[in-house]
Amino acid sequence: MNWEITISGFGGQGVLFIGRLLMEAGFASGQQVSWLPYYSGEKRGGMCSCFVNISEERIGSIFISHPDIAVAMNPAAYAMLEPDVKPDGLLIVNESLVKEKSQRPDLKAVYVPTVELAKEVGDESVANIIALGAVLARAPVVTTSSVIRVLNQMMSKNKPQLELNKAALLKGCELS
Amino acid sequence: MSERTLMGGNIAIAEGAILAGCGAYFGYPITPQNDLLEHMSVRLPAMGRVFLQTESELAAINMVYGAAATGVRCMTSTSSPGFSLQQEGISYMAGAEVPCVVANIMRAGPGLGNIGGAQGDYMQCTRGGGHGDYYLITLAPASVQEMMDLTMLAFELADKYRNPTLVMADGFLGQSVESIVMREPVKSLPPKDWAIDGARGRDRRLINSFEMNPIDHPKRIRLLLEKYERMRLEEVRYEGMLLDDAEIVIVAYGSAARAAMTAMNRARKNNFKVGLLRPITVFPFPSQVLSDLAEKGSKFIVAEMSSGQMLEDVRISVGNQNEIKLVNTYGGVPLTPDMIFEAIDLMS
Amino acid sequence: MSNRGINDMDNAIFRRPDIMPDRATHFCPGCGHGITQRLIGEVLDDLRLRDKAICVGSIGCTVTSYLYYDVDGTEAPHGRAPAVATAIKRCHPDLHPFAIQGDGDLASIGMAEIVHAAARGENITIIFANNANYGMTGGQLAPTTLVGMYTSSTIAGRKEDRHGFPIRVSEMLATLDGPAYISRVSLHNPANVRKARKAIEIAFRAPLEGLGMGFVEVLSMCPINWKVEPVNAPQWIVDNMIPQYPLGEFKCKPEVEELKKAVRG
Numbered sequence A: 001m002n003w004e005i006t007i008s009g010f011g012g013q014g015v016l017f018i019g020r021l022l023m024e025a026g027f028a029s030g031q032q033v034s035w036l037p038y039y040s041g042e043k044r045g046g047m048c049s050c051f052v053n054i055s056e057e058r059i060g061s062i063f064i065s066h067p068d069i070a071v072a073m074n075p076a077a078y079a080m081l082e083p084d085v086k087p088d089g090l091l092i093v094n095e096s097l098v099k100e101k102s103q104r105p106d107l108k109a110v111y112v113p114t115v116e117l118a119k120e121v122g123d124e125s126v127a128n129i130i131a132l133g134a135v136l137a138r139a140p141v142v143t144t145s146s147v148i149r150v151l152n153q154m155m156s157k158n159k160p161q162l163e164l165n166k167a168a169l170l171k172g173c174e175l176s
Numbered sequence B: 001m002s003e004r005t006l007m008g009g010n011i012a013i014a015e016g017a018i019l020a021g022c023g024a025y026f027g028y029p030i031t032p033q034n035d036l037l038e039h040m041s042v043r044l045p046a047m048g049r050v051f052l053q054t055e056s057e058l059a060a061i062n063m064v065y066g067a068a069a070t071g072v073r074c075m076t077s078t079s080s081p082g083f084s085l086q087q088e089g090i091s092y093m094a095g096a097e098v099p100c101v102v103a104n105i106m107r108a109g110p111g112l113g114n115i116g117g118a119q120g121d122y123m124q125c126t127r128g129g130g131h132g133d134y135y136l137i138t139l140a141p142a143s144v145q146e147m148m149d150l151t152m153l154a155f156e157l158a159d160k161y162r163n164p165t166l167v168m169a170d171g172f173l174g175q176s177v178e179s180i181v182m183r184e185p186v187k188s189l190p191p192k193d194w195a196i197d198g199a200r201g202r203d204r205r206l207i208n209s210f211e212m213n214p215i216d217h218p219k220r221i222r223l224l225l226e227k228y229e230r231m232r233l234e235e236v237r238y239e240g241m242l243l244d245d246a247e248i249v250i251v252a253y254g255s256a257a258r259a260a261m262t263a264m265n266r267a268r269k270n271n272f273k274v275g276l277l278r279p280i281t282v283f284p285f286p287s288q289v290l291s292d293l294a295e296k297g298s299k300f301i302v303a304e305m306s307s308g309q310m311l312e313d314v315r316i317s318v319g320n321q322n323e324i325k326l327v328n329t330y331g332g333v334p335l336t337p338d339m340i341f342e343a344i345d346l347m348s
Numbered sequence C: 001m002s003n004r005g006i007n008d009m010d011n012a013i014f015r016r017p018d019i020m021p022d023r024a025t026h027f028c029p030g031c032g033h034g035i036t037q038r039l040i041g042e043v044l045d046d047l048r049l050r051d052k053a054i055c056v057g058s059i060g061c062t063v064t065s066y067l068y069y070d071v072d073g074t075e076a077p078h079g080r081a082p083a084v085a086t087a088i089k090r091c092h093p094d095l096h097p098f099a100i101q102g103d104g105d106l107a108s109i110g111m112a113e114i115v116h117a118a119a120r121g122e123n124i125t126i127i128f129a130n131n132a133n134y135g136m137t138g139g140q141l142a143p144t145t146l147v148g149m150y151t152s153s154t155i156a157g158r159k160e161d162r163h164g165f166p167i168r169v170s171e172m173l174a175t176l177d178g179p180a181y182i183s184r185v186s187l188h189n190p191a192n193v194r195k196a197r198k199a200i201e202i203a204f205r206a207p208l209e210g211l212g213m214g215f216v217e218v219l220s221m222c223p224i225n226w227k228v229e230p231v232n233a234p235q236w237i238v239d240n241m242i243p244q245y246p247l248g249e250f251k252c253k254p255e256v257e258e259l260k261k262a263v264r265g
């Protein structure tokens, strides 16, 4: 399988980080991977995207025009991504900020109140991880346990942070 | 099996240089290659090698000149505006036949432009770039793996030809992270019987580009030109994909070639006979293979993130008989598979 | 267009300078550059320089300084603003070019240009925003970085033996005969901001009178790269920068002393 994933939002919403987690988990499971940060508009406070490929084959474009999976963390990201997701693709929408609903019948759109759910597990800073959990629940791109292994490695020195992130991931998985 | 790892493009250049025995790095911050400089600031001193953040790109390239003249493998890295500043020093090194590696992680110009990736320095890189008659082997990686591999090769070719060698990548590739296979360090470096390392027990040596005598200077240039001719004969590198039955050949390098590969695969699924020619050396340019393809009647799509600079080399190679179409972006905008696919669709 | 709209009370003590259009700056929260820009805006207003001033953007976080003034503007390559400003002044003595240069821009790549413009006594205004690092490119070592200070290219801190010593630009330039006025100010509290305002005004008035370059070094907050909270950044200046970069005047031609009497504050 060849997964093309685009994640977009404001700079500071942790868009690059969840892309990174997906890439690391894909890499750990022996796949070819690529990760590309992309800023449109002014860097501070502007739009921030990341493109992730996870593939069994040699990876072509590091930019993704038509993702299999898209995560829209804010309204501008939704406007940009919604028309471009592949038919039968998955679109995770951050319902806390995006009020629109997709009219595309060929799309699996999932609306996740990431900020509210993040607050439930303890801190709204992990809204991005909630969104990642929602991805994992809907698409077999990488396993939840492989992402948890990456988190374990990355946050081994900060236990409270690690537990918060894990809780957010599981919350995102279970509610979707 | 060698170790697999995740690495950023700019970091892979740094690590490739370290593996190739780079003993000194001189550089000045500029986006989008700051991580390369920062990585070197940690790695080289820890290995007892030289790292210096310089007061400007001008100082950096001239420090490279000084270090290289003493026989040390050394490099600088920069991005387009800084690369412009370095042209004088590179010209001096080409004239004095001093080997070094310069990595140019291109951003959008002209002027300050912006920090988005671009391929607008193609002409500057492949035509010498500074004053006088000279050329530089210019390697154009299209993956993080190649950022490492071609940097290692650049050091080898620099020494082989005693000439500055360029690694030319766009900022998008520099910022991307991919999985790569680590390489082995180079075990022994070539002897340099021309280096100025103190005239103990031998005749003194001189490394310069100044020739007062109007009869001798053309002779010197002729030797340089012969060297560039040898590069053209021996150092052309490219990757061809699905060229055998291709009716349309996409020509692209760097991250644009990656977009082209995706577009090609999509086109093949739609039964378009499309292939990809990816120059790995843009100087020397793979002209012969292009003219052979032209001979077979192929049409060409040139995909690049500039106003159409490589297009000129393709035109020179292909001639006037075949259709050539340019698909491009500029101003720091990425080239997408969609744009290339559309061009294929129109041409078919 | 005046910012003194009908909603302003006549006795308002603080308002946006007329010369500054109502638009957000791109600076990080707590950055000193915004204050410096505003102080310059006040001086441009007070000296009525709208039709004379030319804002020369220089490469660093202040590159877009020209967006925040309703005056003509241009942009110099990294470090070259004093050269660009020199030529504008030489060709059009009635104009008044000024630049806000960062420490990387002025004291590193542009050291030759500033030294020679100062030595020639060019009648231009240079505001030197010293934040001890390269802000725009992500916080690398600058020529003004303090010994021991963390930067993204000296992660174990600046070491004298490897990275050399910080440059005191104002003191160095003060050895030259060309500049009319050189002083170092800081933005760490309101009293010092007022002093900075006064110094900047003098640095505009002196070259306008043909007395030579006006130069003000402003110790300026860069919380994001110092990795301190914006509220703590002013104290960081007091604790770390002022010991290395003492405040005060380093050069003031006698004629400038006269001029000062006209400056309020």
Ligand SMILES: Cc1ncc(C[n+]2csc(CCOP(=O)(O)OP(=O)(O)O)c2C)c(N)n1
Residues within 6 Å of the ligand: B028, B029, B030, B031, B057, B081, B082, B085, C059, C060, C061, C062, C078, C101, C102, C103, C104, C105, C106, C129, C131, C133, C134, C135, C136, C137, C142
């Ligand atoms: C020739 C050239 N080299 C490097 C750069 C990259 N660059 C942009 S801003 C900057 C330095 C910014 O630092 P400083 O002057 O201290 O200003 P600050 O951002 O801290 O305000 C550099 C090196 C450039 N634009 N041009």
Ligand code: SF4
Residues within 6 Å of the ligand: C026, C027, C028, C030, C031, C032, C033, C061, C131, C135, C136, C221, C222, C223, C224, C225
């Ligand atoms: S990086 Fe530093 S100097 Fe630049 S805008 Fe931010 S706080 Fe200001």
